[in-house]
Amino acid sequence: MSEILRVENLKKSYDGFVAVNGVSFGVAKGELKALIGPNGAGKSTCFNMLTGQHRPTEGEVFLDGENITGRKTRDVWRKGVGRTFQITGTYQSMTVIENVQMALMSHHRKLFSMMPRAWKLYRDEAFEFLDTVAMADQADRPCSVLAYGDLKRLELAIALTHRPRLLLMDEPTAGMAPSARIELMQLVADIVKDQGVSVLFTEHDMDVVFAHAHHIMVLNRGELIADGSVTEVRNNPQVQEVYLGGGTLFKEEDAHA
Amino acid sequence: MAFFFAQLLTGLANASSLFLVASGLSLIFGVTRIVNFAHGSFYMLGAFIGVTLMEVLPGHFGFWGSILLTGLAVGLIGAIVEIVVLRPIYRAPELFQLVATFGVILVIQDLTLMIWGAEDRLGPRAPGLRGIWRIFGEPVPKYDIVLIAMTPFILFGLWYLITRTRLGVLVRAATQDREMVGALGVNQAWLFTGVFALGSALAGWGGALQLPKGGADLLMDFNIIGTIFVIVVIGGMGSLPGAFIAAVLISVLNVLGVTYLPSSTLVLMFVVMAVVLIIRPYGLLGREEVAGEHGQVGAPETPIRPYGRLGQAVIAGLLVLMALLPLVADQFLLILTIDMIVFALFAASLHFILGTGGLVSFGHAAFFGGGAYAAALLVYHFDTPMEIAFLFAPLAAGLLALGIGWFCIRLTGVYFAMLTLAFSQLVWSLAYQWRAVTRGDDGLISIWPTDWLSGTVPYYYFTLILGVGGILFLRHVIHAPFGYALRAGRDSPRQAEAMGIDVKRIQFAAFALAGVMAGLAGGMFVFSKGSVFPTELEIAASFDALIVVFLGGVKTLAGGVVGAGFMTVVEDWLTRLEYWRLLLGLVIIAVVIIAPEGIVGSIRSAWARYRGTGDEEVAK
Ligand SMILES: Nc1ncnc2c1ncn2[C@@H]1O[C@H](COP(=O)(O)OP(=O)(O)O)[C@@H](O)[C@H]1O
Numbered sequence: 070m071s072e073i074l075r076v077e078n079l080k081k082s083y084d085g086f087v088a089v090n091g092v093s094f095g096v097a098k099g100e101l102k103a104l105i106g107p108n109g110a111g112k113s114t115c116f117n118m119l120t121g122q123h124r125p126t127e128g129e130v131f132l133d134g135e136n137i138t139g140r141k142t143r144d145v146w147r148k149g150v151g152r153t154f155q156i157t158g159t160y161q162s163m164t165v166i167e168n169v170q171m172a173l174m175s176h177h178r179k180l181f182s183m184m185p186r187a188w189k190l191y192r193d194e195a196f197e198f199l200d201t202v203a204m205a206d207q208a209d210r211p212c213s214v215l216a217y218g219d220l221k222r223l224e225l226a227i228a229l230t231h232r233p234r235l236l237l238m239d240e241p242t243a244g245m246a247p248s249a250r251i252e253l254m255q256l257v258a259d260i261v262k263d264q265g266v267s268v269l270f271t272e273h274d275m276d277v278v279f280a281h282a283h284h285i286m287v288l289n290r291g292e293l294i295a296d297g298s299v300t301e302v303r304n305n306p307q308v309q310e311v312y313l314g315g316g317t318l319f320k321e322e323d324a325h326a
Numbered sequence: 327m328a329f330f331f332a333q334l335l336t337g338l339a340n341a342s343s344l345f346l347v348a349s350g351l352s353l354i355f356g357v358t359r360i361v362n363f364a365h366g367s368f369y370m371l372g373a374f375i376g377v378t379l380m381e382v383l384p385g386h387f388g389f390w391g392s393i394l395l396t397g398l399a400v401g402l403i404g405a406i407v408e409i410v411v412l413r414p415i416y417r418a419p420e421l422f423q424l425v426a427t428f429g430v431i432l433v434i435q436d437l438t439l440m441i442w443g444a445e446d447r448l449g450p451r452a453p454g455l456r457g458i459w460r461i462f463g464e465p466v467p468k469y470d471i472v473l474i475a476m477t478p479f480i481l482f483g484l485w486y487l488i489t490r491t492r493l494g495v496l497v498r499a500a501t502q503d504r505e506m507v508g509a510l511g512v513n514q515a516w517l518f519t520g521v522f523a524l525g526s527a528l529a530g531w532g533g534a535l536q537l538p539k540g541g542a543d544l545l546m547d548f549n550i551i552g553t554i555f556v557i558v559v560i561g562g563m564g565s566l567p568g569a570f571i572a573a574v575l576i577s578v579l580n581v582l583g584v585t586y587l588p589s590s591t592l593v594l595m596f597v598v599m600a601v602v603l604i605i606r607p608y609g610l611l612g613r614e615e616v617a618g619e620h621g622q623v624g625a626p627e628t629p630i631r632p633y634g635r636l637g638q639a640v641i642a643g644l645l646v647l648m649a650l651l652p653l654v655a656d657q658f659l660l661i662l663t664i665d666m667i668v669f670a671l672f673a674a675s676l677h678f679i680l681g682t683g684g685l686v687s688f689g690h691a692a693f694f695g696g697g698a699y700a701a702a703l704l705v706y707h708f709d710t711p712m713e714i715a716f717l718f719a720p721l722a723a724g725l726l727a728l729g730i731g732w733f734c735i736r737l738t739g740v741y742f743a744m745l746t747l748a749f750s751q752l753v754w755s756l757a758y759q760w761r762a763v764t765r766g767d768d769g770l771i772s773i774w775p776t777d778w779l780s781g782t783v784p785y786y787y788f789t790l791i792l793g794v795g796g797i798l799f800l801r802h803v804i805h806a807p808f809g810y811a812l813r814a815g816r817d818s819p820r821q822a823e824a825m826g827i828d829v830k831r832i833q834f835a836a837f838a839l840a841g842v843m844a845g846l847a848g849g850m851f852v853f854s855k856g857s858v859f860p861t862e863l864e865i866a867a868s869f870d871a872l873i874v875v876f877l878g879g880v881k882t883l884a885g886g887v888v889g890a891g892f893m894t895v896v897e898d899w900l901t902r903l904e905y906w907r908l909l910l911g912l913v914i915i916a917v918v919i920i921a922p923e924g925i926v927g928s929i930r931s932a933w934a935r936y937r938g939t940g941d942e943e944v945a946k
């Protein structure tokens with residue numbers, strides 16, 4: 070299987086503090102891969118370098134063989150990389166469906182269009198995406214009143230609108246009830262299967278990770294200490310030390326730090 | 327060389343008072359995030375109270391004692407203003423407080439006029455420091471030397487306060503992370519009041535200290551405020567050392583400017599500010615303002631909707647009424663309505679960039695006045711027919727907006743506001759000083775419309791069609807994908823970029839469109855008045871539009887329009903009274919406190935509550 074994403078020796082330092090230190094890995098096409106690690110390990114920082122929010126101090130990122138290191142966020146998106154954030158950033162002044170329509174307008178390159186009524190554009194298409202994440206019944210609610218878990222699902226719908234090749238999800242289930250987590254990740258797993266999207270996600274809940282991830286990577290203090298199948302990673306002594314030995318098997322309380 | 331050195335000393339002496347005032351503004355902003363336009367008023371109060379006290383208290387002790395007491399008195403006034411006016415509105419949208427502080431300016435102006443009268447006061451000389459010392463043969467006032475000697479102590483005192491005391495710890499914590507204050511177990515309301523009082527006291531001390539060099543007059547508040555903002559912005563918002571460096575820089579520059587480039591000091595100052603902000607967007611020692619991860623501050627807006635049947639019927643009814651107005655109205659009412667429409671379009675164009683785009687521009691008058699001047703210049707110098715000259719108003723304003731926007735759009739928040747202000751001052755100074763072309767403050771006159779539009783009634787219809795058309799067009803754009811993209815960039819720039827939206831480019835285009843519309847209003851304005859003066863480009867003109875938009879309500883375009891109508895009528899009515907500023911100020915403050923969503927916003931909320939639907943909420 071060929072790789073959709075290849076990362077070589079990625080490094081990020083803030084005034085001497087190294088948040089991510091020489092990380093290399095790949096994500097295969099059609100794979101659901103987890104990136105785990107304690108808080109502050111550098112997971113979000115990693116994601117931010119992949120999607121252009123931050124420029125890597127060193128290293129390179131390849132999307133399906135094309136070097137996209139340091140490209141702007143919006144260019145990376147146009148190349149078919151979707152992204153959800155640890156802290157959601159949906160448009161508060163729009164309705165649920167308008168949030169999806171906004172992404173569709175961007176996808177169809179209608180951003181500078183001044184004539185059509187935006188709320189009429191791509192409404193049916195947007196409905197379908199909302200349906201995928203079981204949010205269709207809330208389509209016309211203002212985004213500002215959504216429950217946290219619903220926001221996360223909305224974000225997922227938004228990230229799917231341009232039919233990404235690769236989807237990066239930063240703690241997609243943080244703040245959700247355990248049953249809802251499994252459900253959401255099941256949804257993601259289905260999408261991976263149906264649409265052939267590759268997914269890289271970070272997650273604190275080990276049940277979710279072990280239940281759905283095809284492969285797992287473990288990041289600790291900015292360094293990748295394991296990358297392999299679920300069983301390999303489970304049985305890796307170094308990982309056990311970080312997680313079990315250190316006693317910091319992830320707790321939900323940490324997730325927002 | 328000696329002369330130059332003496333000039334430098336004068337600059338340094340001026341800097342001490344400026345630094346005091348600027349550090350007060352900087353502190354207030356850092357902690358409360360309030361852009362306090364009334365800061366100049368506290369400075370003015372300091373001067374007047376200082377003069378009065380010095381008349382009563384004699385001798386050395388009296389002089390310095392008066393200065394000390396003045397600061398305390400002004401600090402007390404500041405505390406009262408904060409508690410009465412600002413405390414109720416901290417939850418209002420960001421920069422909304424600005425309008426309230428503008429109301430405070432007006433109130434203080436008239437109160438000062440009532441108490442001290444219209445005459446300028448000469449400041450008393452400082453006892454024992456009346457003469458001069460000769461330095462390299464050049465005369466330097468003794469008081470200047472004392473001021474220069476005092477400045478390091480002031481700086482040290484403030485530094486000590488901020489870095490070594492508990493109050494300072496709180497202030498720094500609040501400046502860096504607002505949520506932390508709550509965690510420190512401090513009553514935030516009183517911290518804000520305390521800081522506001524301290525900042526006001528600093529302004530009061532600044533006003534009293536400069537008395538022997540200047541005096542007290544009723545224009546001091548506006549004269550100082552531009553300079554102070556420039557200093558704070560150049561130094562970096564919230565940075566005391568930055569304010570100090572900038573105060574010295576600007577004071578020296580001013581002194582040299584007066585000598586070598588007389589009557590261009592204002593321009594010079596704003597040019598320096600523009601250059602600094604272009605090179606260092608957050609000022610010399612300022613820190614980048616990290617936009618919150620959560621997007622907008624304050625209560626989220628409700629989604630916009632096209633007008634329903636009822637709304638459309640009301641709008642149509644209003645338009646019919648306006649179309650029929652010439653049948654019943656006299657000349658005066660028609661002209662008032664023309665003013666209102668012109669102002670409404672101007673306000674709507676500002677609303678577009680401010681409300682929908684989230685970019686608070688302090689210099690929007692540059693495009694209104696710029697458009698007016700563009701048309702007027704063509705008519706005045708080339709006898710261009712009105713039909714053609716008029717087209718140049720929106721065109722030139724749009725080009726101007728492209729130019730200014732190119733520099734400003736990269737900034738956000740207060741820095742964006744200040745850079746737009748700086749550029750509008752540049753445009754103003756061109757109109758004011760390039761007399762050969764613009765005739766300076768004599769203005770351009772005899773700019774009348776073509777024959778077929780020369781009557782009041784035809785011109786009324788001309789304005790009605792273009793003005794209402796412009797406003798409806800803006801409304802249409804807000805509901806189009808472009809308007810949505812603009813709002814997306816405002817709500818959450820990060821999310822917008824992560825869905826392929828080039829936020830800055832959208833904002834740039836929106837800024838230009840707002841400029842075009844303001845220019846259109848300017849064109850309508852100049853041919854209705856037959857003249858244009860630099861006042862149309864002044865800071866006050868930009869603020870008028872800002873106030874109107876905030877008063878009407880930022881959240882809907884109708885806000886700007888209603889605000890403009892409200893303001894035109896209220897001003898027309900109030901200016902006939904003697905103390906109209908006081909009344910206008912009180913009206914503004916009252917609206918801000920009672921209806922923090924603006925007039926339209928509050929009506930909408932009330933309507934929603936009355937209907938019981940609200941904008942939500944389906945039972946879960
Ligand atoms: N802008 C920044 N400046 C300085 N340090 C940062 C910055 N962003 C993140 N860090 C640091 O980098 C480390 C990794 O953070 P992050 O990637 O958010 O971790 P994770 O997502 O794994 O919890 C943390 O120690 C954090 O404090």
Ligand SMILES: [Mg+2]
Pocket residue numbers: 112113114155
């Ligand atoms: Mg993280």
